[in-house]
Amino acid sequence: MINIVDEKDCNGCKACLNICPKVCIEMLIDEEGFWYPKVETYKCTECGLCEMVCPEINIYSKKQSYEEPICLAAWNNDENTREDSSSGGVFTSIAEYILSKSGVVFGAGYDETFKVIHKEVSRVEDLKELRGSKYVQSDTGKTYNRVKYNLDNGTKVLFTGTPCQVAGLYNYLQKDYEELYTADIVCNGVASPLIFEKYKLNVEGQFESKIKSITFRNKEYGWKKYSVVMNFDSGGRYSEKIGNDIYMQGFLRNYYLRPSCYECSYKNTQRASDITLGDYWGIASKYPTLDDDTGTSLLLVNTDKGNAMIRGCGNNVFTKRCDLGHAISGNPSIISSVKIPILREKYFNDLNKHEFEYVIKKYMSPPSYIQSKIILCKRVFTFIKEKIIKK
Ligand SMILES: Cc1cc2nc3c(=O)[nH]c(=O)nc-3n(C[C@H](O)[C@H](O)[C@H](O)COP(=O)(O)OP(=O)(O)OC[C@H]3O[C@@H](n4cnc5c(N)ncnc54)[C@H](O)[C@@H]3O)c2cc1C
Known part of the structure; x- marks a missing residue:
């Protein structure tokens, strides 16, 4: 039966949930907002189907028609x-x-x-x-x-x-x-769907109204300078270029x-x-x-x-x-995965302890508070190193 020990071994596709003949798999949401399968062992007959269909355990390889796409x-x-x-x-x-x-x-x-x-x-x-x-x-x-x-x-x-x-x-x-x-x-x-929920609540709070539509890739300023646009029941409209939108900033920095x-x-x-x-x-x-x-x-x-x-x-x-x-x-x-940002763990720890507003201010103002501290420390370190070498 499927048993996720390391979260990176599950992509959340839900193939296991769909295949289970005993309907004994439920998806539990972790503190980061991602879902993972959990088998109700007392109902499970250990048929092995859930592991068999998992695309992380059995990597799917499609027969391609051409040498390269x-x-x-x-x-x-x-x-x-x-x-x-x-x-x-x-x-x-x-x-x-x-x-x-x-x-x-x-x-x-x-x-x-x-x-x-x-x-x-x-x-x-x-x-x-x-x-x-x-x-x-x-x-x-x-x-x-x-x-x-x-x-x-x-x-x-x-x-x-x-x-x-x-x-x-x-x-x-x-x-x-x-x-x-x-x-x-x-x-x-x-x-993370959890971060998306917090983001939506944040903008709904600002506009004091419910969201009516969301577009992540509005082309008002062109394809390459796309913006996030939301319309609200009240008739309000939110529009921010990706560089200024707090959700897209974190997404593009791969935090969540x-x-x-x-x-x-x-x-x-x-x-x-x-x-x-x-x-x-x-x-x-x-x-x-x-x-x-x-x-x-x-x-x-x-x-x-x-x-x-x-x-x-x-x-x-x-x-x-x-x-x-x-x-x-x-x-x-x-062809390649992005690297885990060094601040990812801190980001989620802060999210569990503080209001979303606090986390946004700390991590999203470009360059983020912590990143600017790291950059400053690196510069001071290089400066001192150069001084020592000169001596
Ligand atoms: C999370 C995510 C990351 C992406 N990263 C890149 C990237 O790094 N480089 C790049 O070139 N393109 C990326 N794309 C793809 C790109 O943004 C467009 O979706 C794609 O080019 C199709 O565009 P379109 O104009 O043909 O159709 P559109 O109408 O713009 O796209 C619709 C298609 O996207 C699918 N789709 C939308 N959201 C999701 C989602 N959350 N999960 C699964 N499918 C979804 C729909 O099922 C549909 O097939 C990403 C898309 C998503 C959703």
């Missing part, structure tokens, strides 16, 4: 969709292709309290619920069960999510389904990613999915004409099914073949 710069030709999407809006186009074949699409959306959860969509008009990046770990709940149900009934499925969520799905299904298509995102790491993200098992050009979606950061350094600052997607086409999805998009999507090495150099998240 086909690397494309791309965007959705519909200007409004591209504007509403984080990168070039290719997700919407491949999702529309699957829906046009009477299929269903799974991806990350919000529930009514703006918790990030995986949802199933079967109508084009509902795709907007999945559009846009949510920089929080998405709760897959029982969606793997739903994917299987659809596939067993012969329905085409597009499942989208982080690489580990896609890997968890394949392990859970335990067989190849012709009708299953997958897209993973290039993933820097997923943030899931422990497994710092040693991700799925950083690779051998992807878990049929197609990988990301931002083509740094594209202008080699292909300046492909950057008009409204969003350029990076696509890694890993399998013939991925290729079929792109071909299925037809004229809705513009694509241009690019150099994989160049794409990776602008987006190291494809």
Whole structure:
């Protein structure tokens, strides 16, 4: 039976929860806000399925169709969709292709309290619920069960999510389904839902109103200088460039990613999915004409099914073949995990002891109070060292 000893050995995909025939696994949330499986041992028959499907115990390796992924710069030709999407809006186009074949699409959306959860969509008009990046770990709940149900009934499925969520799905299904298509995102790491809750409460407090909508990647100031925008029931509007938004500052400094993200098992050009979606950061350094600052997607086409999805998009999507090495150099998240910040442990300790406001002030004002102290200490140390050497 599954027993998580070290938190970094669980990515929270919930494959174990979905597979358990005795329904004896519950997910417990730790003090950092991440969920982990706990087996109710008295109900468990030790069938071993939970360990078998775990994508951290059994690393999923997908058969790729090509020696290396086909690397494309791309965007959705519909200007409004591209504007509403984080990168070039290719997700919407491949999702529309699957829906046009009477299929269903799974991806990350919000529930009514703006918790990030995986949802199933079967109508084009509902795709907007999945559009846009949510920089929080998405709760897959029982969606793997739903994917299987659809596939067993012969329905085409597009499942989208982080690489580990896609890997968890394949392990859970335990067989190849012709009708299953997958897209993973290039993933820097997923943030703690607990911090996201505290952040939402903080801004709701400031606006004295409930949140009506959240966009992490508003392109008002361009794709590269994106901002976080929230609308409130009161009619109020919050808008901050990423460098000034307290949540994005901490996310981009990697303070509150899931422990497994710092040693991700799925950083690779051998992807878990049929197609990988990301931002083509740094594209202008080699292909300046492909950057008009409204969003350029990076696509890694890993399998013939991925290729079929792109071909299925037809004229809705513009694509241009690019150099994989160049794409990776602008987006190291494809192949490497971020390092654990030295202040991460202190951050969570402080969070347990103090108000969120205190933690924000201490860690988020650029450069953070502690970081500036470290920088100052380093400078003093170098200064003294140089003086000693001169003598
Ligand atoms: C946590 C996170 C980290 C990321 N890190 C990077 C990075 O380092 N480099 C990079 O190039 N791109 C990164 N991305 C991907 C990028 O932000 C875009 O999501 C991607 O390029 C797709 O953009 P799009 O314009 O095609 O579609 P959009 O409509 O913008 O994206 C929608 C797609 O994103 C998925 N999605 C959104 N939020 C989540 C979530 N919380 N968990 C799982 N899936 C989600 C949806 O299911 C859907 O498939 C990250 C995304 C997330 C959510």
